[in-house]
Amino acid sequence: MSKRKILVIGAGSAGRYAARQAARLGGEVVLASPPPFGGLCILSGCMPSKALLRPAHVYHFIRTGLSDLGLSVDTASLQADIPAMVAMKDAMIREMAESAQESITGNPAIRFLPDSARFLSRDSAKIGDEVLPFDRAVIATGSTPRIPPIPGISQKWLWTSDDVLVCRELPRSVVVMGAGPIGLELGQYLSMLGVKVEVVEILNPWNRHIDKRIGEGYIEALRKSGLPIHLGLATQKFETLQDGRAILHATTREGESLQFEADRILFATGRRAAIDGLDLKAAEVSLTHAGAVSVDPFLRTSNPHIFAAGDVTGHLPLLNLATYHGEMAGTNAALDHPLVVEERPVPQSIFTEPEFARVGLSESEAKSRAIPVITGYLPFSDLGRAIVNRQTDGAMKIIASAKTREILGAEMFGAGAADLIHLMGVALSLRATIDSYQRILHIHPTMAEIVRYVIDEMTGAL
Numbered sequence: 507m508s509k510r511k512i513l514v515i516g517a518g519s520a521g522r523y524a525a526r527q528a529a530r531l532g533g534e535v536v537l538a539s540p541p542p543f544g545g546l547c548i549l550s551g552c553m554p555s556k557a558l559l560r561p562a563h564v565y566h567f568i569r570t571g572l573s574d575l576g577l578s579v580d581t582a583s584l585q586a587d588i589p590a591m592v593a594m595k596d597a598m599i600r601e602m603a604e605s606a607q608e609s610i611t612g613n614p615a616i617r618f619l620p621d622s623a624r625f626l627s628r629d630s631a632k633i634g635d636e637v638l639p640f641d642r643a644v645i646a647t648g649s650t651p652r653i654p655p656i657p658g659i660s661q662k663w664l665w666t667s668d669d670v671l672v673c674r675e676l677p678r679s680v681v682v683m684g685a686g687p688i689g690l691e692l693g694q695y696l697s698m699l700g701v702k703v704e705v706v707e708i709l710n711p712w713n714r715h716i717d718k719r720i721g722e723g724y725i726e727a728l729r730k731s732g733l734p735i736h737l738g739l740a741t742q743k744f745e746t747l748q749d750g751r752a753i754l755h756a757t758t759r760e761g762e763s764l765q766f767e768a769d770r771i772l773f774a775t776g777r778r779a780a781i782d783g784l785d786l787k788a789a790e791v792s793l794t795h796a797g798a799v800s801v802d803p804f805l806r807t808s809n810p811h812i813f814a815a816g817d818v819t820g821h822l823p824l825l826n827l828a829t830y831h832g833e834m835a836g837t838n839a840a841l842d843h844p845l846v847v848e849e850r851p852v853p854q855s856i857f858t859e860p861e862f863a864r865v866g867l868s869e870s871e872a873k874s875r876a877i878p879v880i881t882g883y884l885p886f887s888d889l890g891r892a893i894v895n896r897q898t899d900g901a902m903k904i905i906a907s908a909k910t911r912e913i914l915g916a917e918m919f920g921a922g923a924a925d926l927i928h929l930m931g932v933a934l935s936l937r938a939t940i941d942s943y944q945r946i947l948h949i950h951p952t953m954a955e956i957v958r959y960v961i962d963e964m965t966g967a968l
């Protein structure tokens with residue numbers, strides 16, 4: 507029997523997982539993606555942003571945090587060498603991209619074509635000059651920054667995350683549009699290195715799904731770190747000054763007019779599916795209202811021979827989902843009968859100082875599903891390890907079913923939140939109850955003990 511011909515479009519995280527999985531299951535796989543190789547996470551997403559945030563956090567800590575520990579140093583000579591930081595980041599991502607490329611080119615079951623793909627019909631595509639018929643295809647072309655249509659936008663000062671990550675000479679002032687993960691992380695990166703930053707966010711509260719104490723506590727902790735965040739501000743228009751700088755005109759909910767002047771305006775206002783040039787019409791693949799590739803619970807598009815995964819589907823733009831869905835799209839492309847993609851808890855985080863993280867349901871989300879819940883809450887100021895470390899800005903809340911006592915979700919901010927939340931990710935995946943979790947011994951004194959104390963409060967043991 508001839509092998510099933512599977513075309514995977516896009517060699518980012520979703521596409522690489524899809525290609526490797528389809529090859530593992532016996533498909534004859536072609537993976538098409540134009541240079542540079544690597545995808546968003548490695549080239550201009552998760553990895554470079556964290557590589558630059560780390561020195562910014564250390565720089566800030568040395569300047570402001572040492573005295574809390576009874577240490578002092580002459581900070582007058584402390585330098586943040588931005589070109590050196592960017593060069594360090596570039597070298598790191600080059601290595602990561604090479605290693606990702608080897609994992610594809612070294613796989614004899616995958617033929618890699620370094621070119622863009624465009625659909626010609628329901629079952630064929632053109633890659634470079636080559637016309638390729640396929641039995642199944644996976645679209646994994648990712649996303650690009652979304653710039654909202656606000657009057658007065660000018661290329662003279664418009665910045666996206668891509669620009670921040672390659673910038674070797676920082677501007678004096680930046681307005682960040684959007685207090686989502688990218689806006690807060692990059693806003694803090696810039697402000698900790700001495701740029702005058704203002705974050706402007708239309709929503710207020712910052713996140714209406716999560717607990718007020720957690721959301722407000724997190725935003726307050728960021729403000730304390732030196733990052734001004736303005737919530738509930740609607741942007742009306744931009745103006746460009748003679749010297750090329752920008753003015754943002756905004757109004758508060760109460761109707762007050764505000765203006766912000768800056769060298770650059772960083773748009774961290776979300777991302778849109780990267781579908782330009784794919785000719786999805788030819789493939790009979792339809793889109794959602796938001797312009798993403800629409801998929802069913804099998805990750806199948808409106809053309810049942812074509813699957814999609816990652817940012818292009820408009821699902822949460824997270825690496826963990828891109829790889830999981832990529833693997834499932836590759837699986838389903840290779841199988842005769844596709845598998846339903848199981849809904850798994852999706853932990854998510856914001857890598858600011860302090861970090862924010864959540865997994866599963868919040869109390870308000872549980873309520874909107876008519877699930878009665880019990881909750882527990884503890885600030886880091888009641889946690890021994892956080893007190894010892896002088897890292898008391900933080901809190902955790904856990905949500906469990908009032909009926910079954912199963913843990914349904916958790917949300918937190920504070921030092922190490924992005925790692926600590928995995929304890930709750932494990933609990934959710936193994937469907938632990940607060941009673942079964944309570945049997946786990948925790949090392950004392952650790953930050954992880956916070957989970958134990960919150961659960962003790964919920965079971966009445968505290």
Ligand SMILES: Cc1cc2nc3c(=O)[nH]c(=O)nc-3n(C[C@H](O)[C@H](O)[C@H](O)COP(=O)(O)OP(=O)(O)OC[C@H]3O[C@@H](n4cnc5c(N)ncnc54)[C@H](O)[C@@H]3O)c2cc1C
Binds near residue numbers: 548621
């Ligand atoms: C600044 C920033 C920081 C982030 N930090 C985090 C984080 O800390 N944690 C986290 O979970 N997520 C983070 N993300 C999001 C995460 O990077 C993405 O969700 C994930 O990388 C998406 O993977 P993907 O495979 O869907 O798309 P991509 O990795 O973008 O891959 C798409 C690939 O398709 C190729 N392509 C496009 N069009 C075509 C075509 N016509 N033919 C062939 N190939 C094509 C592209 O060149 C690209 O290689 C961050 C994003 C940004 C922007």
